[in-house]
Amino acid sequence: MSEFDTIAALSTPPGEGGIGVIRISGSKAVEIAERIFRKKKGSLAGALGFTVHYGHVVSFPDGVVIDEGLALVFRQPHSYTAEDVVEVHCHGGFLVVQRVLENILGAGARLAEPGEFTKRAFLNGRLDLVQAEAIMDIIRAKTDKAQDVALAQLEGGLSAKIGAMRQEIFQLIAEIEASIDFSEHEVPDVDEHYMIELIQQWQDLIEETLANAQKGKIFRDGLKTVILGRPNVGKSSLLNALVREERVIVSQIPGTTRDVIEEYINVKGIPVKIMDTAGIRDTSDEIEQIGVKRSRGVAEEADLLIAVFDGSDSLTEDDITVLNILRDSGVSSIKIINKIDKTQGTIVSEMQELGIDENDIVYISAVEKKGIDSLEEKIFELAIGTEPDKEALVSNLRHRDLLKKAEEQLAAALQTSIAGFPQDLVVIDIRGAFSTLGEITGETASEDVLDEIFARFCIGK
Numbered sequence: 001m002s003e004f005d006t007i008a009a010l011s012t013p014p015g016e017g018g019i020g021v022i023r024i025s026g027s028k029a030v031e032i033a034e035r036i037f038r039k040k041k042g043s044l045a046g047a048l049g050f051t052v053h054y055g056h057v058v059s060f061p062d063g064v065v066i067d068e069g070l071a072l073v074f075r076q077p078h079s080y081t082a083e084d085v086v087e088v089h090c091h092g093g094f095l096v097v098q099r100v101l102e103n104i105l106g107a108g109a110r111l112a113e114p115g116e117f118t119k120r121a122f123l124n125g126r127l128d129l130v131q132a133e134a135i136m137d138i139i140r141a142k143t144d145k146a147q148d149v150a151l152a153q154l155e156g157g158l159s160a161k162i163g164a165m166r167q168e169i170f171q172l173i174a175e176i177e178a179s180i181d182f183s184e185h186e187v188p189d190v191d192e193h194y195m196i197e198l199i200q201q202w203q204d205l206i207e208e209t210l211a212n213a214q215k216g217k218i219f220r221d222g223l224k225t226v227i228l229g230r231p232n233v234g235k236s237s238l239l240n241a242l243v244r245e246e247r248v249i250v251s252q253i254p255g256t257t258r259d260v261i262e263e264y265i266n267v268k269g270i271p272v273k274i275m276d277t278a279g280i281r282d283t284s285d286e287i288e289q290i291g292v293k294r295s296r297g298v299a300e301e302a303d304l305l306i307a308v309f310d311g312s313d314s315l316t317e318d319d320i321t322v323l324n325i326l327r328d329s330g331v332s333s334i335k336i337i338n339k340i341d342k343t344q345g346t347i348v349s350e351m352q353e354l355g356i357d358e359n360d361i362v363y364i365s366a367v368e369k370k371g372i373d374s375l376e377e378k379i380f381e382l383a384i385g386t387e388p389d390k391e392a393l394v395s396n397l398r399h400r401d402l403l404k405k406a407e408e409q410l411a412a413a414l415q416t417s418i419a420g421f422p423q424d425l426v427v428i429d430i431r432g433a434f435s436t437l438g439e440i441t442g443e444t445a446s447e448d449v450l451d452e453i454f455a456r457f458c459i460g461k
Helices: 029-036 094-106 116-123 129-140 144-154 157-181 192-210 213-221 235-243 286-300 317-329 347-353 372-383 397-418 423-441 447-454
Strands: 007-010 019-025 037-039 051-058 065-074 085-091 223-228 261-267 270-276 304-310 332-338 361-363
Touching (some): 007 116, 019 094, 029 085, 029 094, 037 065, 065 094, 085 094, 116 447, 129 144, 129 157, 144 157, 144 270, 157 192, 192 397, 213 270, 213 397, 223 235, 223 286, 235 261, 235 270, 235 304, 235 332, 261 372, 270 372, 304 317, 304 347, 304 372, 332 347, 332 372, 397 423
Parallel strands (some): 223 270, 332 361
Antiparallel strands (some): 007 019, 019 085, 051 065, 065 085
16 A cells, blocks of 8 residues: 555535535545544444444534535555545535535645546556546546446456566567576577567557557547538538437528537447538628638548538539538548438439449438438448457557557567567567557556646546
8 A cells, every 4th residue: 555645535526416525545544534524423443444434524623513424434455546545425515515625634634636546546556557547538438338448448458458468578578688698508599480470479469459449539539520511401400410409500591500519429329529510602701701611620620521412402512612622631421412301403413423422322301300310320330330349449549659659669679680680689679569568557657647647537536
């Protein structure tokens, strides 16, 4: 167990609620809790772990009753932080929670920094860094599948894969260094073919892990999706259909939507950040021009573009502009023919004349909510394709970049070995890959990296 000072923080959201939870962690957690909590019978000092105690929260040092509540005791190492932990549960009003926390701090605790509880769990060996980061991903997950991916990492799927690889690399490093250090004792060099085969196996394993990194990122961060189209093709009606509520004003007047409107939706488990934009067209209206400029701007940053066309009309110059935006963007796109509930115009045949495959078109009626399921299927297909293995899915940009770095170091080791250089040069890059992989799980991460990661957490976690 660590010898840090004792910290405390509110672990439930501020504001009104049924219950407020203040967490205390450290070697003096029970002692400090004893100063502000009066049990009906006995004291907290001798309380066993995993026990709940009813009583009153009192001010320190004068002992005036503030509230009634519960004290939950967890003894080290069997707690979230692997330290002694006491959770004080009081009523969830803003004032009462604030008073309880102030008195806990007055009784000897220090206000926790963002992520400090989880950082202590990491430093005390209860979690590795991948698992610690997964906790925040669970908190921020917007869909059930995003939560499943984070939970798989919390349970150690990715960590186990990286740990097994590091163990094999460590074994090879030990064999190479033994042959170097004890060459005078006729310890032979590691077999060259054996070493090359191992390095190639690790490269393949990293490449396999990285193959689903984009899918993992989508589950973690969401799919930034932008709806484009000229005015009055039904972009706002489509957004309303996807979010299942009248989120955006729909009007027959062109130019009603003048700014980017954002909503999160759940598409088959994918968190999709969907953005309705101002209609793409040439206009003399200065405000609308700004909206069109913003539409083009967000389209450049999108992961997916959904272009909407009016199925009851013919192809216009503004439609051509939208098609050009799709072509020049370089990102995946879906072309939608809207208003299939109306008499159809010539736009489909005109798009086919431009070489657009009809299989790439989704037909919908945003007003009547027809074809929305097909659109969601298409979004999932383009974003994810087949369901990935969630057990070792890379969803974190930091993990992905470090895996790429380790792969490059192994490639350098392979090249050095094949070129016939001595093994004491080859092992330099192998050691580098070993250290880089350790940064993912935290075994070789610097203090600066740890501080940066845990600073992103909320204070109560």
